[in-house]
Amino acid sequence: xxxxxxxxxAASKRGMxxxxxxxxxxxxxxxxxxxxxxxxxxxxxGVTEAFLADPSPEKVNVGVGAYRDDNGKPVVLECVxxxxxxxxxxxxxxxxxxxxxxxxxxxxxxLAYGDNSEFIKDKRIxxxxxxxxxxxxxxxxxxxxxxxxxxxxYIPVPxxxxxxxxxxxxxxxxxxxxxYHPETKGLDFSALMDDVKNAPEGxxxxxxxxxxxxxxxxxxxxxxxxxxQLFKAKKHFAFFDMAYQGFASGDPARDAKSIRIFLxxxxxxxxxxxxxxxxxxxxxxxGCLSVLCEDPKQAVAVKSxxxxxxxxxxxxPPLHGAQLVSTILEDPELKSLWLKExxxxxxxxxxxxxxxxxxxxxLGSPLSWEHVTKQIGMxxxxxxxxxxxxxxxxxxxIYMTRNGRISMAGVTTGNVGYLANAIHEVTKSx
Amino acid sequence: xxxxxSNxxxxxxxxxxGVTVAYNNDPSPVKINLGVGAYRTEEGKPxVLDVVRKAEQxxxxxxxxxxxxxxxxGIADFNKLSAKLILGADSPAIKExxxxxxxxxxxxxxLRVGAEFLKKHYHQGVIYIPKPTWGNxxxxxxxxxxxxxxxxxxxxxTRGLDFKGLLEDLGAAPSGxxxxxxxxxxxxxxxxxxxxxxxxxxQLMRSKSLLPFFDSAYQGFASGSLDTDAxxxxxxxxxxxxxxxxxxxxxxxxxxxxxxGALSIVCKSADVASKVESQVKLVVRPMYSSxxxxxxxxxxxxxxxxxxxxxxxIELKExxxxxxxxxxxxxxxxxxRGTPGDWSHIIKQIGMxxxxxxxKEQVEFMxxxxxIYMTSDGRISMAGLSSKTVxxxxxxxxxxxxxLG
Numbered sequence: 001x002x003x004x005x006x007x008x009x010a011a012s013k014r015g016m017x018x019x020x021x022x023x024x025x026x027x028x029x030x031x032x033x034x035x036x037x038x039x040x041x042x043x044x045x046g047v048t049e050a051f052l053a054d055p056s057p058e059k060v061n062v063g064v065g066a067y068r069d070d071n072g073k074p075v076v077l078e079c080v081x082x083x084x085x086x087x088x089x090x091x092x093x094x095x096x097x098x099x100x101x102x103x104x105x106x107x108x109x110x111l112a113y114g115d116n117s118e119f120i121k122d123k124r125i126x127x128x129x130x131x132x133x134x135x136x137x138x139x140x141x142x143x144x145x146x147x148x149x150x151x152x153x154y155i156p157v158p159x160x161x162x163x164x165x166x167x168x169x170x171x172x173x174x175x176x177x178x179x180y181h182p183e184t185k186g187l188d189f190s191a192l193m194d195d196v197k198n199a200p201e202g203x204x205x206x207x208x209x210x211x212x213x214x215x216x217x218x219x220x221x222x223x224x225x226x227x228x229q230l231f232k233a234k235k236h237f238a239f240f241d242m243a244y245q246g247f248a249s250g251d252p253a254r255d256a257k258s259i260r261i262f263l264x265x266x267x268x269x270x271x272x273x274x275x276x277x278x279x280x281x282x283x284x285x286x287g288c289l290s291v292l293c294e295d296p297k298q299a300v301a302v303k304s305x306x307x308x309x310x311x312x313x314x315x316x317p318p319l320h321g322a323q324l325v326s327t328i329l330e331d332p333e334l335k336s337l338w339l340k341e342x343x344x345x346x347x348x349x350x351x352x353x354x355x356x357x358x359x360x361x362x363l364g365s366p367l368s369w370e371h372v373t374k375q376i377g378m379x380x381x382x383x384x385x386x387x388x389x390x391x392x393x394x395x396x397x398i399y400m401t402r403n404g405r406i407s408m409a410g411v412t413t414g415n416v417g418y419l420a421n422a423i424h425e426v427t428k429s430x
Numbered sequence: 431x432x433x434x435x436s437n438x439x440x441x442x443x444x445x446x447x448g449v450t451v452a453y454n455n456d457p458s459p460v461k462i463n464l465g466v467g468a469y470r471t472e473e474g475k476p477x478v479l480d481v482v483r484k485a486e487q488x489x490x491x492x493x494x495x496x497x498x499x500x501x502x503x504g505i506a507d508f509n510k511l512s513a514k515l516i517l518g519a520d521s522p523a524i525k526e527x528x529x530x531x532x533x534x535x536x537x538x539x540x541l542r543v544g545a546e547f548l549k550k551h552y553h554q555g556v557i558y559i560p561k562p563t564w565g566n567x568x569x570x571x572x573x574x575x576x577x578x579x580x581x582x583x584x585x586x587x588t589r590g591l592d593f594k595g596l597l598e599d600l601g602a603a604p605s606g607x608x609x610x611x612x613x614x615x616x617x618x619x620x621x622x623x624x625x626x627x628x629x630x631x632x633q634l635m636r637s638k639s640l641l642p643f644f645d646s647a648y649q650g651f652a653s654g655s656l657d658t659d660a661x662x663x664x665x666x667x668x669x670x671x672x673x674x675x676x677x678x679x680x681x682x683x684x685x686x687x688x689x690x691g692a693l694s695i696v697c698k699s700a701d702v703a704s705k706v707e708s709q710v711k712l713v714v715r716p717m718y719s720s721x722x723x724x725x726x727x728x729x730x731x732x733x734x735x736x737x738x739x740x741x742x743x744i745e746l747k748e749x750x751x752x753x754x755x756x757x758x759x760x761x762x763x764x765x766x767r768g769t770p771g772d773w774s775h776i777i778k779q780i781g782m783x784x785x786x787x788x789x790k791e792q793v794e795f796m797x798x799x800x801x802i803y804m805t806s807d808g809r810i811s812m813a814g815l816s817s818k819t820v821x822x823x824x825x826x827x828x829x830x831x832x833x834l835g
Contacts, residue, residue, distance in 0.1 A: 036551050039708035042715060045502065066498055074498050088490040091478050094468060095686045098447060131535075131718035138717055147438050165716035169546075202434065237434050268433045282499045283723030294433045304441040311444060312569035313542050313717065314535035319687030320724035 043161050044401055051399040059397035060419060062410040065213065065378045066282060067345055070412045075345070077280050079338040083327040093319065098307040100129020100288075101322040107329040108288040111245060112256055112271050113263065119292055126302035127290035128310065129317045132282075133243045133274030134162060136289035140239060140270055141170030142309045143291075143302075144204060153239075154195070154205045156180075158403065160213045163206060163241075177205070180215045185371035185383055187217050193230060202235045209242035209271070210255040211377020214405035218248070218376055224258045228265045238262055239270040246278040248377045250346035252339070268292045275325055277378065278342055284321025345409075349378065352411040356380075359420035367427055380406040388426045396422040445565050446805055453803040461801035462819050464810040467617065467782045468686055469749055472816045477749070479684050481742045485731040495727075499720050502711045504533020504692075508726040511733035512692040516613075516646055516660050516677055523667050527700035530707035532693045532714070533721045536686075537647045537678030538566065540693035544643060544674045545574035546713045547695070547706075548608060557608040557643065558600065560584075562807065564617045567610065567645075576608070584619045589775035589787055591621050597634060606639050613646035613675075614659040615781020618809035622652070622780050628662045632669065642666055642673040650682040652781045654750035656743060667696055679729050681782065682746055688725025749813075753782060756815040760784075763824035769831050784810050792830035800826035 041049065047063030069075050099105070105127045109120050119125050130136040144151060153167045156179035167174050177199070178191035196205070207227075212218055219227060231238055240259055246252040262269050268291075275286040289306065293299040310316070328334045357372040372380050384392070384404035392398040398419060400406050411419060443451060449465030471477050489495060503509065509531035513524055523529050534540040549555065557576045559567050560583035568578045581603070582595030600609060611631075616622055623631060635642060644663050650656045666673050672695075679690040693710070697703040714720070732738045761776040776784050788796070788808040796802040802823060804810045815823060 036702065036705045036709055038705045039712045042502070042711070045499075045715075064499070076495075084490050088486055089483065091476070093478050093482075093685055093687050094476050095447075095466070095680075098444065131722070134715075134717070134719040147435055162715060162719065165712075169713075169716040268435075276499075283720070285718060285720070285722040291435065294436060298433060298436060298438065301438045301440040302435055305438055307444075308441045309573075311447075311538075311566060312573045313539070314689060315538040315566065316687070316689070318535070318689040318722040318725065321722065 047399050047401055050393075054397055054399075056397040058418065060399065060410065060415050062398065062400045062406045062408075062419070065277065065407045065409060067277060067280060067378070067409040068412065070348060070414070072410070072412050072414065075280055077338065077341045079328050079334045079341060080280060080324060082334060082337075083324045086327055087320075087323055090323070096129070096316045096319055096322065098128075098310050098316050099303060100317040101319070101326060103330070104286075104322040104326045105129055105288055107326060108273055109290060111252055111329075112242065112259055112273055112290065114253075114256075114260065117263075119263070123296040124293050124299050125290050126293055126299040126306060127288060128303060128306045129322055130272070130287045130289045130310075131285045131314070131317060132276050132287040133241060133272050134166065134287075135285065135317075136272035136274070136287045137163065137166050137241060138170065139289050139306060139309055139313075140272065140291075141167045141172050143306055145170050145172050146309070147305065148204070151202075151204050154199060154203055156206065156208070156212070158214055159206070159208070160241075175199070179212070180217060180381065182383070185217075185381065186374065187219055187223070189219070189223055193226065196227065196230050196234065196236065199234065199236065202237070204237045204239060205231070207238055207240050207258070209240040209245070209258050211244035211248040211379075213243065213377070214379050214401070214403060215381040216375025216377050216379045217381065219258070221257060221261070224261050228262050228267065231262070231267060232265055237270070238267055239272070241272045243272070243274040244277055244377050245273070246339075246342040247346050247349070250343040250350075252278070252342070263292070268294065275321070279325065279328070279338065281321050281324060284324065285318060286321035286325055349408045352408050352416060353380065355413070355416050356408075356411060356420055359416060360424060363420060363424040365424050365428065367430060378407055378409050380408055382406050382423070384423070384427070391426045392422055396425075398422055449803050449805055452797075456801055456803070458801040460822055462803065462814060462823060464802060464804040464814040464823070467681065467811045467813065469681060469684060469782075469813040470816070472752065474814075474816055474819070477684055479742065479745045481732050481738050481745060482684060482728055484738065485728045488731055489727055500533075500723050500726075502714050502720050503531075503707060504721045505723070505726045505730055507734060508533055508730040509692060511730060512677055513694050515656065515733065516649065516663055516675055516694065517667055517696075518657070518660065518664055521664070521667060523696050528697050528703050530695045530697065530703040530710065532707065532710050533726050534676075534691050534693045534714075535689040535718070535721060536680050536691040537645060537676050538570065538691075539689065539721075540676035540678070540691045541567070541570045541643075541645060542574060543710060543713050543717070544676060544693045544695070545571050545576055546717075547710050548641075548643075548674075549575040550713070551706075551709060552608070552641070554604065554606040554608060554641070556604065557610055558603055558640075559610040560596075560612065560616070562618060563610070563612070564645075565805075571610075579603070579607075581609070583616070584621060584785065586787065589621075589772075589785065590778070591623060591627070593623070593627055597630065600631070600634055600640065601638070603638065603640060606641065608641045608643050609635060610643050610645060611662070613644045613649065613663050615648035615652035615783075617647065617781070618783050618805070618807060619785040620779025620781050620783050621785070623662070625661060625665075628665055632666055636669060636671055644673060644675040646675060647678040648681055648781050649677070650743070650746040651750050651753070654747040654754075656746070670698075672696055672698060679725065683729060683732070683742070685725045685728065688728070689722060690725035690729055753812045756812045756820065757784065759817060759820045760812075760815065760824060763820050764827060767824055767828045769824075769828045770835065771831065782811055782813050784812055786810055786827070788827065788830060792834050795830050795834055796826040799829065802826045
């Protein structure tokens with residue numbers, strides 16, 4: 001390094017004009033990035049990469065949570081195709097405001113808070129368009145860091161792996177709370193309530209509104225009510241990540257029940273909403289972050305601060321996806337079509353759960369597969385060990401994340417038999 | 431229940447975007463918006479390029495297209511073509527696979543992701559930015575955790591480049607410091623170094639191992655030629671050294687709202703570039719997971735087709751020429767009114783903006799009395815002018831200078 005520096009200094013002292021590429025010691029100077037280690041592959045997205053690279057004709061991708069139809073093909077919803085047609089030839093490509101499309105945000109709040117929500121009418125919600133659910137969570141985490149600087153975030157075990165990265169990059173310290181019960185493959189409710197009780201008053205909690213990722217295990221309505229009451233007693237802040245509204249039961253209103261319970265109980269919550277799955281708008285990156293405030297003045301203040309965090313990140317959010325959402329939700333026919341299509345997707349998944357469970361039972365599996373139909377949403381937390389998952393991949397070309405999470409959206413009538421057989425083979429001696 | 435955020439105070443309006451907010455609220459029929467740098471036609475309308483329309487039609491009519499997540503680093507074609515656009519098709523850095531290119535959310539997103547990468551992996555935590563610069567630059571770098579220092583750039587006395595001050599300040603910067611450079615059409619001043627000056631800057635920077643971070647938001651808009659406007663970047667890359675480049679398609683393709691851009695990191699070797707790319711993914715994933723598909727698909731469609739690319743260069747030149755013509759018209763109108771002072775900087779400065787030299791009071795006066803909307807630093811977006819509105823602006827400037835000189 002020092003030698004190269006000497007050569008360079010000598011060259012510049014002699015007033016040399018470098019010929020292209022030949023600047024004395026510069027070529028021999030090492031890179032600034034020598035010490036940069038190759039990053040580990042993302043545990044979720046890396047699965048699809050590996051799947052794509054596999055030449056086997058039998059391969060099955062039950063990794064990333066992107067919906068597939070019964071032919072294993074990605075789906076563009078009819079309502080989206082129609083919206084695209086209507087938008088083509090648009091003369092508007094200007095910057096959206098920092099907070100995004102006001103129209104899209106209004107329509108999105110109605111989905112979460114209710115069509116006739118008093119909070120919307122009273123203008124008590126600070127809300128901005130975000131880059132899908134990830135962007136909403138990150139913006140909230142940055143906001144939390146800035147305006148509740150001493151706070152931590154309580155994250156369920158397990159959770160979507162990127163949640164940890166988001167709050168880490170926002171520099172908000174994390175704690176975990178019990179959630180999944182491996183023995184029952186259901187909710188560890190009493191441990192969850194203990195953790196909520198033992199957390200310091202006024203703690204921030206991340207909750208999955210419905211269709212918990214990766215486990216598919218949701219509290220019952222009664223359990224949600226108890227959680228809400230305890231949150232009230234402890235003055236905790238509830239931040240809901242709702243990435244699957246409509247996908248859990250097929251009914252968006254029903255899937256928002258947890259949120260509605262908290263709202264009824266008077267909590268001032270935060271919500272991250274995503275259209276990636278329920279409108280199939282994955283690549284468009286459309287979402288919304290909302291924070292329920294005490295009054296309109298505070299909502300204005302909070303929104304302005306959220307915008308201050310968005311401006312140095314991306315200035316303003318992308319236009320196209322927001323236009324698609326607005327086009328669909330503001331047209332009663334298109335909205336109705338969308339609701340039908342969401343129900344079709346949810347029903348197909350529910351059907352595959354039943355088929356998978358029955359297939360495993362028919363094969364005479366020694367294990368219980370009840371959880372496959374009890375769990376809800378896109379994912380099934382199978383209970384498979386990492387070693388069993390590795391065997392599924394290496395021997396059967398079945399791709400899933402190593403935590404045993406199966407994306408039911410990737411299961412079809414065409415592959416469910418193959419999948420059941422493979423799972424049976426790797427688990428029958430358990 | 432009390433809100434945990436009851437302590438949150440209302441933030442001030444963004445100084446640039448707030449101008450449009452104020453403009454929209456003004457009922458006057460003679461109002462002119464010279465605030466945000468978005469191109470307008472002679473009729474004062476926003477412009478969707480023909481070539482963009484065509485690309486959109488192709489995409490909409492392609493039933494095989496899906497809207498799945500694109501990779502964390504974005505669309506591969508888009509990335510390759512963007513690197514080619516800024517570095518040149520024959521760039522050795524590209525041939526040698528030494529460039530990591532990541533699709534990001536326009537220029538802002540490219541800057542932020544690059545800055546976060548530098549914070550995590552670069553040994554120097556300070557970035558030098560020109561004085562003045564785009565108002566959002568210091569915020570982007572601060573939020574990424576870098577500390578910001580300024581180097582002299584604009585000379586109010588000449589309304590040109592303070593080259594001596596620039597060389598002194600960069601010469602005094604610590605070894606390895608990051609330096610933000612506007613590739614062309616400096617925002618807000620419109621003052622660019624000459625190619626001789628760029629060469630001196632390059633030599634100085636390489637001798638002190640200063641790391642260049644180029645912000646290229648106006649390629650094609652400055653001179654009308656995409657290649658000419660990329661010269662500063664290409665000169666640096668040609669010496670074999672490393673740099674970062676933030677590219678935006680907001681203005682030159684009129685894709686503002688779709689947030690299309692690219693971050694390129696030019697490295698010493700293909701191996702390093704590959705590792706660097708893997709680490710940039712770790713910055714992106716917890717920020718927004720993956721970039722939006724629509725705008726980048728349009729850009730890739732255009733850049734891939736030589737016909738569409740050529741048509742684009744023609745439309746781009748038309749926009750650049752119209753802006754040059756507005757400069758000329760405004761200069762002549764000011765001369766015709768006998769406004770005191772030297773106004774030649776209006777035609778000397780380059781790109782979308784003119785740094786008029788008007789002060790805050792004069793700007794406020796022009797807004798109040800003449801309904802001219804511009805940023806308080808005296809910057810006007812030439813793209814917001816038309817032959818019809820030039821006289822009104824000239825009147826306003828004349829009044830401001832003579833009454834509040």
